[in-house]
Amino acid sequence: DQQVKQNSPSLSVQEGRISILNCDYTNSMFDYFLWYKKYPAEGPTFLISISSIKDKNEDGRFTVFLNKSAKHLSLHIVPSQPGDSAVYFCAASEWTNAGKSTFGDGTTLTVKP
Amino acid sequence: DAGVIQSPRHEVTEMGQEVTLRCKPISGHNSLFWYRQTMMRGLELLIYFNNNVPIDDSGMPEDRFSAKMPNASFSTLKIQPSEPRDSAVYFCASSLRGTGRGYGYTFGSGTRLTVV
Numbered sequence: 001d002q003q004v005k006q007n008s009p010s011l012s013v014q015e016g017r018i019s020i021l022n023c024d025y026t027n028s029m030f031d032y033f034l035w036y037k038k039y040p041a042e043g044p045t046f047l048i049s050i051s052s053i054k055d056k057n058e059d060g061r062f063t064v065f066l067n068k069s070a071k072h073l074s075l076h077i078v079p080s081q082p083g084d085s086a087v088y089f090c091a092a093s094e095w096t097n098a099g100k101s102t103f104g105d106g107t108t109l110t111v112k113p
Numbered sequence: 114d115a116g117v118i119q120s121p122r123h124e125v126t127e128m129g130q131e132v133t134l135r136c137k138p139i140s141g142h143n144s145l146f147w148y149r150q151t152m153m154r155g156l157e158l159l160i161y162f163n164n165n166v167p168i169d170d171s172g173m174p175e176d177r178f179s180a181k182m183p184n185a186s187f188s189t190l191k192i193q194p195s196e197p198r199d200s201a202v203y204f205c206a207s208s209l210r211g212t213g214r215g216y217g218y219t220f221g222s223g224t225r226l227t228v229v
Binding site for chain 2: 032034036041042043044045046047049051089100101102103104105106
């Protein structure tokens with residue numbers, strides 16, 4: 001049972017346009033959601049997070065939206081830059097198991113110049 | 114801070130051999146995680162420690178896998194005997210307990226293990 005799902009393995013966008021990466025989850029006990037970015041031959045790097053009590057969190061070009069009723073979150077990157085090309089992982093953690101995050105399979109974003 | 118340091122970066126070993134992966138977490142971090150990444154299963158948590166104590170090892174695939182954290186600055190993941198299906202990238206990550214949920218983990222660069 002995969003509790004965190006990223007249904008799009010890849011996404012390609014033009015430089016300057018918006019990138020939207022999606023993530024769905026099934027466990028209603030999750031209370032924090034995170035996005036990580038990963039370049040080849042490196043470990044994932046934390047990007048942005050959102051608490052379940054919020055529906056939006058913004059950090060520069062990156063905004064995460066949370067729809068609890070739909071158990072869905074998305075990461076918006078505006079404007080997209082070629083350096084954003086990477087694998088993006090969605091992750092979730094639950095308050096009952098505060099140290100543990102469950103990751104999605106990742107979406108490969110390619111931003112074309 | 115040098116970040117989370119993993120060694121070796123690459124390991125090629127023969128089936129049946131013992132393999133030991135090493136991790137040095139960020140100083141001051143008291144939670145440590147071992148993840149494995151494969152094409153088939155994605156990023157899966159193997160085990161994590163809080164204050165050097167194993168909290169959840171339900172992700173450890175079988176008895177061939179063992180992990181230790183003898184002190185706050187060092188952890189090992191051992192596979193004995195290794196099998197070709199253990200080939201993967203193994204990541205170590207650390208965080209301050211309780212903050213990882215909102216502030217994320219810091220990952221090392223990973224160890225790419227190939228068992229032939």
